Amino acid sequence: MSIVGTSLKPFQATAYVQGKFVDVSDADVLGKWAVFFFYPADFTFVCPTELEDLADSYEELKGLGVEVYSVSTDTHFCHKAWADSSPAIGKINYYMLGDQNHTISNNFGILREGVGLADRGTFVVDPDGVIQLVEITPEGVGRNAAELVRKIKAAKYWREHPGQVCPAKWEEGAETLAPSIDLVGKI
Template sequence: MSVINTEIKPFKATAYQNGEFIEISDADLKGKWSVFVFYPADFTFVCPTELEDLALNYEEFKKLGVEIYSVSTDTHFSHKAWHDTSDAIGKIQYPMIGDPTHEISKNFEILRPSGLADRGTFIIDPEGVIQSIEITAEGIGRDALELLRKVKAAQYVAAHPGEVCPAKWKEGEKTLKPSLDLVGKI
């Protein structure tokens, strides 16, 4: 059962951000766009490349009113240690949520039987509804710029009811208005 178009479930967790431990809950997501980026584990190989890519593009997400949350089943203490020892992870300014109880990973249906989270990305609208999901295999890294494009498309569709964004749509390009007149003409 997919969680697409469902409201996120309640959660509370501790995150590491900018030298501090902070509390994060589902209530913090309400009223703004959010992206949850699940990854298998701290101190691994593909994960730091993805999280650094997000860190390097974080300001672009913030300009769109989007908060990034990285999540793994490691603790917030592990996130701090990784942040303090890795050049790539040291660039992160967004919250790094620890999910050692697996509550959040289970809520998003991203938990593996091994107890690690899959590599999954969720775009969540201001009402707390999941608008996009991407899950990749262990060895396939994600691209922050492609995620940014998807966020812009989700925001556009939310702001323009009745319009949809076609494949490879970029901000400012033509959208579609599904109707009977359009059937068979694409």
């Protein structure tokens, strides 16, 4: 069953962000675009490369009105220790949610059963709390923040321009399509 088009489920968690511990809930997410960026564990190998890549795109995402929440089943204390010891993780200015009770991972269906770790998954939630984009990769395959930014721009465009859709490889400013009977068989 697809999670795309379903609503964000309730959660409460503590995050590490910019040197502080803060409480975050589903209510804090509503009203803006949000990325939930799940990864298996702190102090690992592919994860810091992905989180650093996302940190490098964070200002652009903020400029688009998008907040980022990275999530692992580690605690917020573990996130702080990782940020203090890793130059890559120390660059992060977005929220690092602790999900040690597995609520958020289970809400998104991304928890590996019997393992206690989240799979490598990205979920984009619109301002109404509806999941619009999902990407899940195997543990050994890292994600690309530039492609995530492109997809978010397309999702935002599609939401803001009813009747228009974004074709493959669509970039901001490029032509879109207006689906109609006249296009059937002509693309």
